[in-house]
Amino acid sequence: MSKFFQKTLTFVAITITAASLGFLPKAQAAALGDSQVFTKIPTPPGYPEGIAVNGGKAYVCGPATFGNFQPSKVLAYDLNGQFAQEYPIQNQDFTQQHALSVCTFQENNLLYVVDTQQGIIRFDVTLQQGLQEIYASALPDLPICSAVPAGTPCSPTADDRPPLPNDIRFDSKGYAYLSDSFQATIWRIPPGGGQPQVWYQDPQIDGVFGANGIAINTKTDELYFAQTFDAFGQGAIYKLPLIDNPTANDRTLFHQYSPGTGPDGIAFGASGNLYVALAGSSQISVLKPDGTESAIYSGPAFDPNNPNQPLPWTNPANIAFNDETRSLLVTNHASLVPNPEPLFGVFTVYVDDESVKVPEPSLVGALFVTGFVTLRFRRKQQPD
Secondary structure, three states: OOHHHHHHHHHHHHHOOOOOOOOOOOOOOOOOOOEEEEEEOOOOOOOOOEEEEEOOEEEEEEOOOOOOOOOOEEEEEEOOOOEEEEEEOOOOOOOOOOOEEEEEEOOOOEEEEEEOOOEEEEEEOOOOOOOOEEEEEOOOOOOEHHHOOOOOOOEOOOOOOOOOEEEEEEOOOOOEEEEEOOOOEEEEEOOOOEOOEEEEEOHHHOOOEEEEEEEEEOOOOEEEEEEEEOOOOOEEEEEEEOOOOOOHHHOEEEEEEOOOOOEEEEEEEOOOOEEEEEOOOOEEEEEOOOOOEEEEEEOOEEOOOOOOOOEOOOOEEEEEEEOOOOEEEEEEOOOOOOOOHHHOEEEEEEOOOOEOOOOOOOOEEEEEEOOEEEEEEOOOOOOO
16 A cells, blocks of 8 residues: 555544444334444455445445455345345456445446446446446546646646545436546546546645545536545535536535544435535534534444444445435445454435435437447436
8 A cells, every 4th residue: 555545544544533332222113313234245345335226226336445456346235235136347457456436327227336447337237247338437647737837637736646536426417427536626527428527626625535425416406525634634515516617616615514524425315405424423414405414313223133233333435315214325434443344334324315316318428348439329218
């Protein structure tokens, strides 16, 4: 592991606050904030970060950790938490470190996965051995702006750091937005895939861990994103209009978090509330449409298979919805603690809310497949 990554992990570990380890008894009727173990995640892959729900299954992506040379996988579970299927990621170079961070659905049954080594991978989850396509190429390592002539593509960061692709979300027009936590950049990928283009850059979102979780507000046509840790360990949620070339003047503060809380993955509910995974303080924050915090939930998660040993919430990373139970599904990333293996898992949080139903755009585009280009034309599919 590089000295840079070691320093980053050391800083983050120092800034986090301890999660509550009190026991949460199993309730007969769910109350807001009640939490239960959905599933444990085996090692390997461990370090679960991304989670997405489609067609009655939850898909968990990992491992997301520095210094990993092992195969990445997507693990599928039914909505009762029972293992259903495994999808090994193809064509990874195991001599080079890599990670699998976030995954999302845009078209019915097509899962998009962020691979730090290969780029954005897309495949049909209904096919056991389906073709895994490179939807968008890996992010470039930009030089810092202070070291190159004006007009040269660059990173507005104080230090020269490698790209760290993190979260991805689609808007209603089919554009994908990809956060880059180390280069103070949000990239945009055109409908149909291809080369990521710089969409938004800002030295103010430079920090130990910059742009992270992304969510699209379909009611206001705005992109919300988390900054996990600035130079002082503070985190925030910002919003930007979905226009072609937003500038720093377009960025609006939605909510400021105290040092050490570490906002990570975010997701809108149908209620209009924004749910925020706080990786530093190991909590879930609920923000109302005006940006005020209406609730904050803490673990642990009751384990029905081991009632006397609940699962501590440990660096929760990303959020999806189980609409059947009106609960959140949250990955227990456990990325900032020693001996994390017993903590890898997914837990539920009852919030009496459900996912936002987003109309699926019709796409006609070029899919960039490793070594060649495949043209594929589709009719619009109806979502589940």
